[in-house]
Amino acid sequence: MSAINKPALFQKLPSTDELLRQPDMRVLIEREGHAAVTESIRVVLERLRQEIGRGQLNDQSLDLALGGLSEAVERQLRQSLSYSLRPLINATGVILHTNLGRAPLAAAAFDHIRATASAYSNLEFDVSTGERGKRDVHVDRLFQKLFDSDRAGTTAISAAISTIVVNNNAAAVLLALNSLAEGGEVIVSRGELVEIGGSFRIPDVMSKSNATLREVGTTNRTRIADYEGAINECTRLLLRVHRSNFEITGFTEQPGLDELVALAHRRNVPLMEDLGSGALFDLRSVGVNCEPGVLDSLRAGVDIVTYSGDKLLGGPQAGLISGRADLVVRMRSNSLFRALRVDKLTYAALEATLLAYVKRDHDAVPVLRMMRLSKDEIAKRAERIISRVKSAATKPARLKLELIDGESVIGGGAAPSAALQTRLVAATHAHLSADELNTRLRAYFPPVIARVEEGRVLLDLRTVFPEQEANLEAALTALTEN
Ligand SMILES: *Cc1c(COP(=O)(O)O)cnc(C)c1O
Numbered sequence: 001m002s003a004i005n006k007p008a009l010f011q012k013l014p015s016t017d018e019l020l021r022q023p024d025m026r027v028l029i030e031r032e033g034h035a036a037v038t039e040s041i042r043v044v045l046e047r048l049r050q051e052i053g054r055g056q057l058n059d060q061s062l063d064l065a066l067g068g069l070s071e072a073v074e075r076q077l078r079q080s081l082s083y084s085l086r087p088l089i090n091a092t093g094v095i096l097h098t099n100l101g102r103a104p105l106a107a108a109a110f111d112h113i114r115a116t117a118s119a120y121s122n123l124e125f126d127v128s129t130g131e132r133g134k135r136d137v138h139v140d141r142l143f144q145k146l147f148d149s150d151r152a153g154t155t156a157i158s159a160a161i162s163t164i165v166v167n168n169n170a171a172a173v174l175l176a177l178n179s180l181a182e183g184g185e186v187i188v189s190r191g192e193l194v195e196i197g198g199s200f201r202i203p204d205v206m207s208k209s210n211a212t213l214r215e216v217g218t219t220n221r222t223r224i225a226d227y228e229g230a231i232n233e234c235t236r237l238l239l240r241v242h243r244s245n246f247e248i249t250g251f252t253e254q255p256g257l258d259e260l261v262a263l264a265h266r267r268n269v270p271l272m273e274d275l276g277s278g279a280l281f282d283l284r285s286v287g288v289n290c291e292p293g294v295l296d297s298l299r300a301g302v303d304i305v306t307y308s309g310d311k312l313l314g315g316p317q318a319g320l321i322s323g324r325a326d327l328v329v330r331m332r333s334n335s336l337f338r339a340l341r342v343d344k345l346t347y348a349a350l351e352a353t354l355l356a357y358v359k360r361d362h363d364a365v366p367v368l369r370m371m372r373l374s375k376d377e378i379a380k381r382a383e384r385i386i387s388r389v390k391s392a393a394t395k396p397a398r399l400k401l402e403l404i405d406g407e408s409v410i411g412g413g414a415a416p417s418a419a420l421q422t423r424l425v426a427a428t429h430a431h432l433s434a435d436e437l438n439t440r441l442r443a444y445f446p447p448v449i450a451r452v453e454e455g456r457v458l459l460d461l462r463t464v465f466p467e468q469e470a471n472l473e474a475a476l477t478a479l480t481e482n
Helices: 006-012 016-021 023-032 034-053 059-067 069-081 107-117 137-152 169-181 202-208 224-230 257-267 294-300 325-332 335-340 344-358 366-372 375-392 434-443 466-479
Strands: 094-096 161-166 185-189 212-216 235-241 271-276 304-308 319-324 399-411 414-429 451-453 456-460
Touching (some): 006 034, 006 059, 016 034, 023 034, 023 069, 034 059, 059 069, 107 344, 137 161, 137 294, 137 344, 161 169, 161 335, 161 344, 169 235, 169 271, 169 304, 169 325, 185 224, 212 224, 224 257, 235 257, 257 271, 271 294, 294 304, 294 319, 319 325, 375 399, 375 414, 375 466, 399 466, 414 434, 414 466, 434 451
Parallel strands (some): 094 399, 235 271
Antiparallel strands (some): 161 319, 451 456
């Protein structure tokens, strides 16, 4: 093979203008616009320049590449004009998977987004008076209904409760601390100085809010007397933080919520609880007993609770602050609230999600529907997929699919130890390792995200939408050809 003459190869490359004048490029320009085609040509030519520079192309391979230039430009164009944010199939069984977008929205939520966001709306306009309104009213009224309907219960919520919405729960905690405790002290147990992931750390949020953290107790044991002993004239707030993503077991002690409420009332200091997930649905009905609900805390007399919209609530990303109206008013009038407020898309999605709760239509909310799926229902769907893949496969013997017992995880910082019983499809392949299988599933369109355990790929249908089953079958069937 002759030595590579790089300068001669660079000379062979056409200029962008030359390419733009070619007939096939003109067709592309007509379809996709001049700017996009020019940009794609630049990218393709730059790639060739780099390959020449690295000595990866010789005379023949460059000619070959130049012969396929129009196709390369078209491919580049397709790639740059397609969406980067795409749907995928979550077969991990983790219902609230932060990396996969947490809660999928209810169909009613995006219908409502479409209807109210593609036209003008009464977001901040009172149609009856013709005057300026508040954007919170749209969801506050539904929270009122949910909390009011609880009044019929034996241990009713006594105080008037208001709710405001900010960008996420991290913002909710920041706003609440800044509004209620700026320049003062907040008492927190050392066992609750948590990091939630994505750099949300209680001590950091505390300093950003200009409140001073007053740690009490020890990592594993904190008593009510520790809180009481730390209260002084600078104390503005008692804070309890839900241990969302870990547990402390063994020699442990933590005061009950009722003890904290009693102390807060006696010393006239508000009690705030960062619930994290904040279920509005009784998880005990799906066998999860350790996750506190929003209603449980308000009923117990906690003054302010903060929670996420896209965790167990099953709505859009949002941070919700519910609690004593006089305290919520202080947060609403804080200029931080204006900076952290959410847009009409979030209000629309949240309003539709909350309406499903008010109507007690829990199956309309995807995360609730997934939590409520029984092991038998999941097993039936898994069996059907296995038999369909078997009958569609060209070389069925290569991919072994079997049903095994397993657990689905709620995730999203909810109930770290709570698991739901499920049936899993366990896949192994005659020629591919579990990691290779997993990689191929991810490369499928739409991508299938599964988990690998003990040399097998495990697929949990709890988090796969029935509409996605045909795609999942096709992805598995394709693996039998390898
Ligand atoms: C998840 C979580 C947060 C952060 O909520 P985002 O909505 O993700 O901002 C804060 N505190 C606790 C206890 C959590 O579980």
